[in-house]
Amino acid sequence: MPGKKYTEEHKVVYFETNVTGRLNIGNLVDLCMLVSTDQSSKLGISTEKLDLMGYGWIVSQNIIDVKRLPVDHEKIKITTQAESYNRYFCYRDFMMEDEQGEEIVKMHTVFCLMDKEKRKIARIKDEIVGPYEGDYTTKVERLAVPPVLKPEEAEITKKYRVRFMDIDSNQHVNNIHYFDWMLDTLPEEFLRTHEVKQFNIVYKNEVRSGEVVDSLTHFDEERLESIHEIRVGDKVSCTAKVEWQELK
Structure with a gap:
């Protein structure tokens, strides 16, 4: 079964949008990353804790599917869920919903754990991913x-x-x-x-x-x-x- 879900609400503000009044795609990704970071902190795997261990999360791929982008002043809900992980990759989904509960954006993200001193990808540690309750798999997604x-x-x-x-x-x-x-x-x-x-x-x-x-x-x-x-x-x-x- 996929891991724990976590949701935050957000009101889009003007400096997150472009001249069309729609959320910039880069800001969209940043908002999703913030929700992921907040979930990690609540589960006891904060950025600060990882840093003390000598690690940090990096993203290797994002696939973003857009029905429509949120607009200035719109209230949205952002939900994230750790899907699965293997020895070197973690897979996480993000969903954005409007006030009517309709999904307007979905993002699938591949994370890696980086050894900050060696500047290399590190093997995923159970004590780091365990709290998310995602499934372990030996398979690597072929995206x-x-x-x-x-x-x-x-x-x-x-x-x-x-x-x-x-x-x-x-x-x-x-x-x-x-x-x-x-x-x-x-x-x-x-x-x-x-x-x-x-x-x-x-x-x-x-x-x-x-x-x-x-x-x-x-x-x-x-x-x-x-x-x-x-x-x-x-x-x-x-x-x-x-x-x-x-x-x-």
């Missing part, structure tokens, strides 16, 4: 991954310098900035008239303070699809495939 973006296929490229403010307590770029760097490459008029339908993003390598990233994009407006890649030099840091839908 869809974004297609490889060849340099010649990228019609749009922008550069961004990583600032001190972009770095979080895990000493690498906070995931929200990958969404900003990727979507900032798309035409403004398109972003004003469309929203995400599905966002499949995979994190591959850390980005550090002071580095310069290249955001590469292949945009197919006719198919309502964009392919993204974040690079530091020749190193791929993050990839994504985004399916879009017209705003209603």
Whole structure:
């Protein structure tokens, strides 16, 4: 059976939205991560406790399915549940509901435990995941991954310098900035008239303070699809495939 559920309410505020008045996709992910962190604290596995053990959670993949994005001033409920885990990966689901109880967003996330000193993935420890009551499995989920973006296929490229403010307590770029760097490459008029339908993003390598990233994009407006890649030099840091839908 899947693990314990945990729910928090949230009222969307203007600085979490874009010019369309809808919740930014990066802020959406951050809100979900906050609910996950709060559940961990209530279960006695706080970020501070993990830090004392020399560990921290990192995300390796998010798959976000959107019926519609919440809007400014809207009250929503965010529920999270640890589904299962194996030796190196933890799988967790997030659901957003509107005031009528309708599910408007769902996100499936893959977490890894990082050894902060070695900067490497660590084996999952029972004392860390036990309180969530997720199922143990020997299987590794075979999730869809974004297609490889060849340099010649990228019609749009922008550069961004990583600032001190972009770095979080895990000493690498906070995931929200990958969404900003990727979507900032798309035409403004398109972003004003469309929203995400599905966002499949995979994190591959850390980005550090002071580095310069290249955001590469292949945009197919006719198919309502964009392919993204974040690079530091020749190193791929993050990839994504985004399916879009017209705003209603």
